[in-house]
Amino acid sequence: MEEITMAEKIPRPEHPRPDFQRDDWLNLNGKWAFDFDPDAVGESEKWYSRGGHNYSRHIIVPFPWESELSEVNDIEYKGAAWYQRTILVPEDWAGKRVIVKFGAVDWETKVWVNDNFVGQHEGGYSTFEFDITDFMKFDGADVLTVRAYDVTHPEIPSGKQTGWYTPTSGIWQTVYLEAREDTYIERVRITPDVTNSSAHFQLNIATLEAGDYNLLIQSSEDFLATTSMQLQPGDNRVNISAEILNPKLWSPDHPHLYYVTVTLTQNDKTLDKVKTYFGMREVSRGKYGDNPYEYILLNGKPIYLMGALNQSFNPQGIYTYPSDEYMKNDILKTKEFGFNFLRLHIKVDEPRYLYWTDVLGVMLMCDMPNFTHYTEQSKRHWEMTLRNAIDRDFNHPSIIAWCDFNETWGIGHEGYTEEHQAWVEQMYRLTKKLDATRLVEDNSACRYDHVATDINSWHFYIDDYEKTKAHIENVVENSYPGSPFNFVEGRFQGTEPLMNSEYGAVSAGGGDRDISWGFKYQTNLLRRHEKICGYIYTELMDIEWEHNGFMNYDRRLKEFGYGEMSPNFSYRDLNNLDFLVIDAPPCPQYQPGEDVKIPLYISHFSDKPAEKLTLKWRLDAVDVYGESSMRLYGESPANWEQYRVAPLPVIAFILPEEPSLGTLTAWLEDEAGQLLTANYINLDVYAQKAPRAEIIDSQTCVLRFGPNEFYNKTFAEVEPVHEEKVYGYGTGRIEYRLSIPEGIDVDEIRSLDLIVEMAAKADSEKLDWPSRRKPVDYPQTDDRRYPTDVTVSINGVEIETVKLPDDPADARGALSHNAAFHHGSYGYLTITHVDFAGKGAIRDILTAERKLVAQFAVKPDTQNKGGLAIFGARLGRYPLDPTIRLYARGNIGLKQGWYYSESIAIG
Template sequence: MGEITMTEQIPRHEHPRPDFQRDNWLNLNGKWAFDFDPNSVGENEKWYSKSSHHYSNHIIVPFPWESELSEVNDTGYKGTAWYQRTLAVPENWSNKRVMLKFGAVDWEAKVWVNDNFVGQHEGGYSAFEFDITDFMKFDGEDFLTVRAYDVTHPEIPSGKQTGWYTPTSGIWQTVYLEARADTYVERVHITPDLANSAAHFRIDLFVPEAGNYDLLVKADENFSTNTSVQLQPGSNRIKVSVEIPNPKLWSPDHPHLYNITVTLAWNGKTLDKVKTYFGMREVSRGKYGDDPYEYILLNGKPLYLMGALNQSFNPQAIYTYPSDEYSKNDLLKTKEFGFNFLRLHIKVDEPRYLYWADVVGVMLMCDMPNFVHYTEQSKRNWEMTLRDAIDRDFNHPSIIAWCDFNETWGIGHGGYDKEHQAWVEQMYLLTKELDPTRLVEDNSACQYDHVATDINSWHFYIDDYEKTRAHIENVVENTYPGSPFNFVEGRSQGTEPFINSEYGAVSAGGGDRDISWGFKYQTNLLRRHEKIGGYIYTELMDIEWEHNGFMNYGRSVKEFGYNEMSPGFSHRDLNNLDFLVIDAPPCPRYQPGDSVRIPIYVSHFSEKQVEKLTLKWRLDVVDMYGEMRTRLSGESPVNWTQYRVTQLPNIAFILPEEPFLGILTVWLEDNPPAPVHGGNEGQRLAANYINLDVYSQKMPRAEVTDAQTCVLRFEPNEFHSTTWEKVEPVHVGKTYGYGAGQFEYHLAIPEGIDVSAIGSLDLIVEMAAKADGEKVDWPSRRKPVDYPQTDDRKYPTDVTVSINGIEVETITLPDDPADARGVLSHNAAFHHGSYGYLTTIHVDFAGRGAIRDVLTAERKLVVQFAVKPDAQNKGGLAIFGERLGRYPLDPTIRLYARGNIGLKQGWFSSASIAM
């Protein structure tokens, strides 16, 4: 055996099961001896024996061998591997039963202690244990060997380990020892009963001898029950109920937990004690009011699900959370984003992740991992996984639903025929039998193929506003009791709650690009329909090559840019139980002077009771110089109805007679009584915004705006010369190059302009860096549409601006950004969401005679934008025009005369000034 000294800090040192915990336990995580066994010779050669095999490598448990944190980091190996370490238990354990417990080993584990075969287990997501007492010497020299075997076989439930992301093999959850008596608590399942202010306990007890025992169930909050029970040798199931005075209900806003201690005693002597917890909450489906369809009900009230898909991978440890804090932070971020719900996608996750969901208050739908090939063996493997998951996780209040299958993966292998459908229905009914306290979905459907379900859900991935709108309207229109839509042939809808369980504008293979735009308009479209009771956006965070998360794979939060479009606005306004629907595209196009009428709705699903409401709106405009100001506003009194989508008064106005990019912000305020000392600012309850693209034709290339000012405009692609390390084809609205290089523009001064009178100028331009693949998170899978969303990883560039050969300023542009601020790029569907930084450079000709000399002699300006070869930041350059980016302007120069400019105010020309 390789010599392993346990001096390192133990990874994942916390108890793995706060829902079923004894005080006497010992964590076995850390450095173990380790070797691969590609030829599977280890059993014949007795690698489990202390002297038969010298282990040449090590692994850090509990991280899978594919992961970085395991210190093996081998993503290509599949097959057999061996683990070994010494065991040293406290002296006072010698009169206890020593239990060896595994959180999970994928897929098969065989275990030896001191050369003795202890047992075998199959199931990559299931907890298991062995009594190793009789195999131990208790001399500090005991040793433990584990043989793990995993080939991610198509008959094994493995979720997205197969064909999607890096797989997980071997030990991937905490291994620990636990001391207990031979009389012990096997299992505790708790069912809340809100109607009777009680909790019902189903407790399994193991005793070696028949007799009268005392069972005490006690809560920290001073309620308990003590029951005398007659038990027979072996396993016994006992049911007891505990009254809970004035129960505190569990909900996402108030995730109250009751800590419970279950004690088994005999003749006044404590034999075993287990700590667990539960939340007082009930999940059901039912009608509310006179609606023909049902809602999902939490504690008897309609619940609107604002959810995201969580595939629960990470870059350091893949399936295993790198630390307890890491799993907690994922859930805290979920709440920060405004989500109240996650769909835990085709993975049975770690119990501590579920614990933190309970504590933080995030509801979960838990998917079962799928197999690939539909066979009798795969069905047995899947059912075993289901039973183990429900048994282990029964007490978690955060879990409100189970989802058996996803998109017919596995069950559709060979065709989704009647036999397959019948088995799916059997598994739906089995899930209901195993856990009657939660909702169950048969198959999260993308092929319109439900069989029997508590939840009628569907998926869509569409990257177009009008197509998304038409799709949702069609689905809603075809959803009603008796409709065959979204069900297999021969089945039809009942009154099941109707939700969307996957959606997004960026699908799995949709590239590394901005999600803020699509998430906003698609969520707005879903909230328009009262019949839709919730949504699950894809997804919470990126995974490897899939880039549609609110966070990157490494958990840095992406920038959405909403706040700079509409101050105070964030994704929490979109993930809000009270939602203002703007029934319009995200950026409709108008012409100056048009009449605008926009329908507004409010979806009211919070518990807020407000008698007087005011709908307010404001139109801000960004003009042709990039300057922003408020032009119009209004308000009107409105009402809302709880658990309804209510139409409010339309917002109507006439647009100003000028081109601009607009931001129409709409918000809902309550009307508090006027305070004694004046001021009655209302609380903002809901908000939303859209952009308006007000445009008729290209702005004049030259115009005199007053007696002393002439404005010149040129398109980014009208450069006279360029030189870059790498250049892409020129786009009419955006010109860009990579690395170092320059764009040079030669601009003619219109005839009639008195060049001798010009004393200064302003250069106004929208510019950004231009990355190639530097910002793509998973460069091994590039897509033509890749344009990564703005985040904390910046890509700056240093741009030196020269006019008529004189350097006037060097500017550092912070990044090559793309998010909701890049309105015009989104509207053009080019470099989705990309935009630049509005840059204004004032140049006074005093002391810069060379600028004036060229201007006077040749009646031109030579403007150069250069990223020099010796620049500190050689991040390329993108120059935006008036139809792309964030600002509705072409590169613009304002010429200022000391006296009269030479042409009358109002003169203009549409002819290009580029030479």
């Protein structure tokens, strides 16, 4: 049996309910005695009594037994488990009632104190409590025992614990003791009234004795309200309003909170004191201006929802956050990415998570966890979960919407029949009744099957620009009052705001690969349409085998690479209330010298009042030698209209005659020159394969060869293959032999530059969840590097060893994305200069055999054995094939402009 001492470090020591907190409390997290009960004999054998069972192991509460942090770490067991420890309450609690409180236990809980059965509870997401005073001895040896039972039954709401990710069982939120009087505050429900500058408090007060009582509600910001009342034995409901002068409204940019103390007294004696808080904010839907469709309104004005899906799992604690700081950092990263909104996905999360979204300013749509089988029992369980969630979380200003169901899961079991649809509508109406202050969505739809809803949302996962564009245009075109689109048969759209509630180019089973490319172009396409009021990108962070997050599962940040393609550009320019839409694919292909016209639009949803705007743009390009320069620049006056998507001046220019990979960046500045918003696309300027040999000037010749035109390769064969990339894992070498065309005077050649785009090549080393592999896996760049050391030789002479930092993949690999091969992968531009002076062996082979042998080797004795990838002109980051530039002392032998298109590689 476990006893907590003051010397022990208590995990998750913070109060779990900053929205409902008393000063007299004792955290019971930490080490408890623990055992599984697979044969369900614990009750008959009285495992709840002191000495009734010899517990063989321990568990760290509040972490589920599947988790690493629980120190049990058993992901297979399902059934009953027992927890036991002793409790010692402070001496100054004498004469008060002692209450044991559970944040959440999944799914069924029974509690004993000192051999006495106290009570039981059902529900995996709800807080519950028991008064244990009458069962305690107060001798420091009181025994608290908990039996948790969870088999993740299909009739139980469990969200993505079923069939998706590691489940959560047993205690998974903080357990604590609380002291209070016989007369106490059960509940405080606060409804802000922005229009009338007031807040309405609805309290439930329990007492054993009838009498006169006083209530004081006081804020740290000097508003207060008082009332006197007469209470009767049992539960009493009390209503009181407080006027708030010049209220400070809550919003993501200004998440102001009013901290409140509610004090209950009788005859000048304080009976109870509860600390809570609320935000002054109002959520609604409605028209704005002369548009026929509705917006989502925050404090009476349209708010563009820039959101991400958050499934709220983590590797160490699974459902339970490892620490309060960890939880806070997730929200800080959300803000750093530019999101103002999260969809908390089919999980009722910890109250402290909601607290941090309140404090830091992130709006939430909160999903209810789903069941999988539609039965009368599952319906009862689900409704109980809904009622408990709304009751517990009503005061959180960050919650702006409830979402009852997701993708018809559970409710579509054995068909989404009219009876099922009627029940869904009934639950939508119930949710509205339980909470009239927020929006409610019936079902976050992926099958075009809304019934009755405040939000007309839809999902898509498409890994193709043109298909995504056509899909979004079709949704927008078919969304209007009276349309049957996106609703079940017999139901029709009203004026509900249109919002995307899940999207991405990498779906759940889409592999471990780069998201930066798809996020940019798909968000750009969504912002093109004024009728769409927001989006929810899937997702905030990876989760186990699903790899489409802005962060990895362990919260390491991914690199998007935007800033190197377009200076100072980041994902915050995409998650921006003011979005500059470039109405073009992410990397369109053009011919050198072609006329280009790019339409632009501005989606303006901020409160920035700028009137005199300037549109500026520039074209940068990387040429066939990897050299970058600015080619073109322009600017023109521009205008915007608030809460609208308005056209900007078209960018028009003629491309230079040379092939290149261009970056077209456009941005808006206000009259003071302040950057407001920016965006970019790449331009693939390409006509045909570059000559295999050509004379640049009288002293320079260029030789080119394809990555797969090797003479010899000792790396093991790998799949898939592509003519524009050769690669291998671990150690090995790749050798190319090039024939020098006739007419070139090899005796005059004095030096060369070898120009190659190369990278390391990982196998499974960079995968976050290697137990599930897919052919398309190519993890996005992050701070975890996978370097390799490549020794470069020319004609058998080792020139240098190059350390290639990584096997990267992100938006910088534009050509790989365009080719849809090893999505976003690219290499590092390496230029190896070789002066023939003192290197007679190189010259000897060159002059005697008229050939160059270039070898790239990852040696067995090198430090970094990270494989090797060599890119061609149509993959990676640079529009170049492996290139050798030869320099002559005098005339190289052929005239400028001569070229040869056939391969010069010796096979």
